[in-house]
Amino acid sequence: MPINPSHAQDVWKDVGEHVQFTVLQLNRQDPQHDREVFQEFADRSQAIIRSLRIRDAKPETGTQLKVSIGISSSAWDYLFPDAPKPRELETYTTLHGPKYSMPATAGDLFFHIRASNEAVVYECQTQFQRVLAPITSVLDETKGFRYFEGRAIIGFIDGTEAPAIEDAADYALVGEEDPQFINGSYAFAQKWQHDMPIWEHMTTGDQEKAVGREKFSDFELDDDDKFKNAHNVASKYEIDGVEQKIVRMNVPYAQPAVGNIGTYFIGYARHWTVTKGMLQNMVDQGDFLLTFSKLLSGQVFFIPSRDLLAQIADDDF
Ligand code: HEM
Secondary structure, three states: OOOOHHHOOOOOOOOOOEEEEEEEEEOOOOHHHHHHHHHHHHHHHHHHHHHHHHHHOEOOOEOOOEEEEEEOHHHHHHHOOOOOOOOOOOOOOOEEOOOOEEOOOOOOEEEEEEEOOHHHHHHHHHHHHHHHHHHEEEEEEEEEEOOHHHEOOOOOEOOOOOOOHHHHHHHHOOOOOOHHHOOOEEEEEEEEEEOHHHHHOOOHHHHHHHHOEOOOOOOEOOHHHOOOOOHHHHOOOEEOOEEOOOEEOOEEEEEOOOOEEEEEEEEEEOOHHHHHHHHHHHHHHOOHHHHHEEEOOOEEEEEOOHHHHHHHHOOOO
């Protein structure tokens, strides 16, 4: 059975304009009850999405609502202790390099909601909470937004070397290598806070060397013109000489008046080991982005296919 993107959650396309990332922790009071609530959520969440797509539909474009719901390794063990587990699902632990680290933080359930209308994003997470609030606590809730021309908040076009939309599903979705979890995906969520004054005091030329591309045109610099730890050098990950790709949908978040400005990184992958390889290279090489940033969170979640969510809802998993 080949990959079928229509059976997946929204992991392989649409960064969106208004975005919300939420990480919840299960209170772990009563495993049987929590499992039943999650089964109900697996059912209701899909009805909530369908309903909002009807309510939000525009004559020209339809709806832009996209949602993915993820489960961490520790939540998986708690909710489905007797069920099989996606092959590469593990708890992310802090990665260390010579100078920088990428910390691991707690998280059981993950939500990535995006739409062209912020009201739809609000309504979606609000309705999810009606089911989940009694058994969970909120660890983080971050609102992201699309910046001009899809640029990262550091001013560079983001996503150029990510797979094109027509190829994205193959990079984002689990395939026949793990048949029970086909059309699922490994999501890595990592919240970065940037020291923008440091970045803004750099010349455009140095910023370009730091990212590895020209700022206005997005044209890639020759390797000799990049800093050794340029982001597009450090994040590169190859297996047997073949460059690996993941589907990246990071967006900026900001409280500009208090200077709390950053990037919420989200990468969806067919293989968690690929994302992890990129992260390890970044810390090993001291990726330039790390020199002016603080990492506030990091965890990996499995995004089950919609079929698996239906099985969970039916108590069939
Ligand atoms: C603050 C967080 C980050 C920002 C602002 C950011 C931004 C960018 C930008 C502007 C580019 C160049 C254009 C492009 O090819 O998309 C890029 C490339 C890339 N980024 Fe990031 N990124 C961030 C974090 C990460 C992380 C955590 C990973 C790995 C898990 C990653 C993986 C990559 C990869 C693989 C490329 C393409 C490299 C190439 O082959 O040219 N990025 N990123």
